[in-house]
Amino acid sequence: MSEHYDVAIIGAGMSGLSAGIRAAHFGKKAIILEQHNAPGGLNSFYAKEGRKYDVGLHAMTNFVPAKERRAIFNKLLRQLRIDRSELDLIEQKSSRIAFPGANLRFGNDEALLESEVERVFPGQVDGFIRLSVAVRNYPDAAISQPYQSTRKWIKQFISDPLLEEMLFCPLMYYGSAVEDDMDVGQFVVMFRSIFHEGLARPAEGIRLLIRVVLDRYRKLGGIRKMKTGVKQLIAEGGKISRIVLENGSELTADVVLSCAGLPETYALVDKALVPDQSKLAGQLSFSETIAVYETLPETWGWGDDTIVFFNNAETFSYRNPADPIDLRSGVICLPNNFEYGDRPLGEGLVRVTCLANHDTWCGYSDEQYVAAKGDWFGRIQQSILPMMPVATRQYAEDLVATDMFTPRTVKKFTRRARGAIYGSPGKVKDGRTEWGNLFLCGTDQGYLGIVGSMLSGVVMANEHVLKG
Known part of the structure; x- marks a missing residue:
């Protein structure tokens, strides 16, 4: 016997969790199905050698004072019934756009x-x-x-x-x-x-946001099944009639909201539909290095830069690179350089994000992959030196831990086609698919970033679960 729900949500990312909160708040029987053992989707965290690392989050956008009630972020929190103080948001100091011969601070x-x-x-x-x-x-x-x-x-x-x-x-x-x-x-x-x-981040990073959102969903009676991937969506009569899980069980739902992405969702119904040009996966994927130092950036003469968006080439190219990683541009994030006041982070962190070639990274053998990560980690660190204080170069001996993710990592843990974090170039802004009760939310619905993903979940739940 399969269990029936008012709404089944594929993915426990920020859009899925937010959609679940919104549906459950109005008494809908909701279930979230997540293939992995950790929630958050593209914005999550993991532990390695006793440290916890954020994935995805550099900062949350849309930061405004609490008194600005009409602002998107504050309206979103009201929709989710989340008290803003629970997030313990810390503002950026300031950020910078760095190009050859020109810098703009914001x-x-x-x-x-x-x-x-x-x-x-x-x-x-x-x-x-x-x-x-x-x-x-x-x-x-x-x-x-x-x-x-x-x-x-x-x-x-x-x-x-x-x-x-x-x-x-x-x-x-x-x-x-x-x-x-x-x-x-x-x-x-x-x-x-x-x-x-503007930009801010929860004092504890993404873990705090996930904890707050999950707690809200649980208190409303929402059901969440982790390590429960969806194998197939069965379409009959123009609707999704059954959801087949990877463990062989089935369930049914009046509405299905998918945060899996456009081509990924269509492939769950019928893989033959994916080659359609409007359903093609995005071409853009990224790598990121994480360097942990004993000392804090403020001791390096770094200044107030929280995030540096840099380009060190004559022209700015934002496209799938021919090389494994495009060293000409990227993002340098210093999580230490938010306004922590008298509670600074205990170690120095430098995160560097660059465009990366999915096919190259996913084509390596395991041995080649490990070697390539070691090589490109060093090359990335060297490439950002012109954007960093001279004193920073003297602190290599203070490096205590490193890690790196690639398009192969993204694909493994999110199943995003081609490791495309921002999904398909063609967004489905109303969330509708060819099946009357299957809707997209999240990246391929069109709202991006943490706040955008949460907003997408709320908007799609309002439109297709509550109104329907």
């Missing part, structure tokens, strides 16, 4: 970036202000419209190619599944989230 006061543009690109500041106003006033309904190239749209405001690339760099690295471009709607969302609002 922080949680949007005036900082405007003043920086005026300092570095005085002839562009009027256009930048008009761009900022256009982003602020961009209709929310238009965000859900079909894809429109930001490369074309932005030229009515910005005429300097260098400034254009510098603005794109952080927004692409934090939320574009499209090579060398962005959908205007996604650009608007990311511009608001990062430049208008």
Whole structure:
């Protein structure tokens, strides 16, 4: 006998957990099915040699003061019935976009970036202000419209190619599944989230956020099955009639919400559907190195940089690289450089994220893979030296632990096609599929990042579970 639910949610990532909270709050019988033993999906954590490492989270976007009740983040927390104080959010100090010959700082006061543009690109500041106003006033309904190239749209405001690339760099690295471009709607969302609002992180990192969200879901009576992957979705009469689990059991649900991704979800119904061009996986995957030091970055003369989005080539290329890893651009994150006050982290952390080639990393033998990780870890560390204080180079002997993930790691633990963290370039903004009761939420629905994923879960649950 299979058990029946009002809603079955595939994946215990941030979108799935948020959708579950929203459904359970209104009395819906909800179950979350997760193939792994740890929740969080693309934003989780793991333990190694006594240390806990965040996966995915550099910072949460959309940080605003609690008094701004109309802000997306605060409205989201109200929808989830989560008290903001539970998250213990710590603001960034400030971040930087670093290109050859030009640096732009930005922080949680949007005036900082405007003043920086005026300092570095005085002839562009009027256009930048008009761009900022256009982003602020961009209709929310238009965000859900079909894809429109930001490369074309932005030229009515910005005429300097260098400034254009510098603005794109952080927004692409934090939320574009499209090579060398962005959908205007996604650009608007990311511009608001990062430049208008700001960055913060829970004091304990992603573990705290996951704990708070899970606790909320449990208290509402939601059911969560870990290490319970979905093997197949059986379609009959234009709907998903049964969910077959990898352990051989089955269940049924009025509504199925999938956080697995667009091609991944379609493959669960019928693998023959995946080659359709509109269902193709994204081409963009990443590697990340983690270096742990005995000493803190503030002792290196690092300053207030929390995150550095860098490009050290003549042009900025955001695309699947020919080499195993593209060393020309990336993201340097220093988790220590948030405003911890009198409770700093105990060790120094430096995380470096770069674009990586999925086919190369997944094509290595086990022996080749281990050797390549060792080689590229060192090359990545060398490549970021120009962005780091000179004193930092003297602290190599203080390195106490390292780790590195690659597209192969992403694919293994998330089953994302091609290890594409940001999923398919083509987003399904209304969440609808070819089956009347199967809907997407999360990355391939169109909202990216931690706050975006949580928002996606809430919006899709409101629209397809509660209204339905």
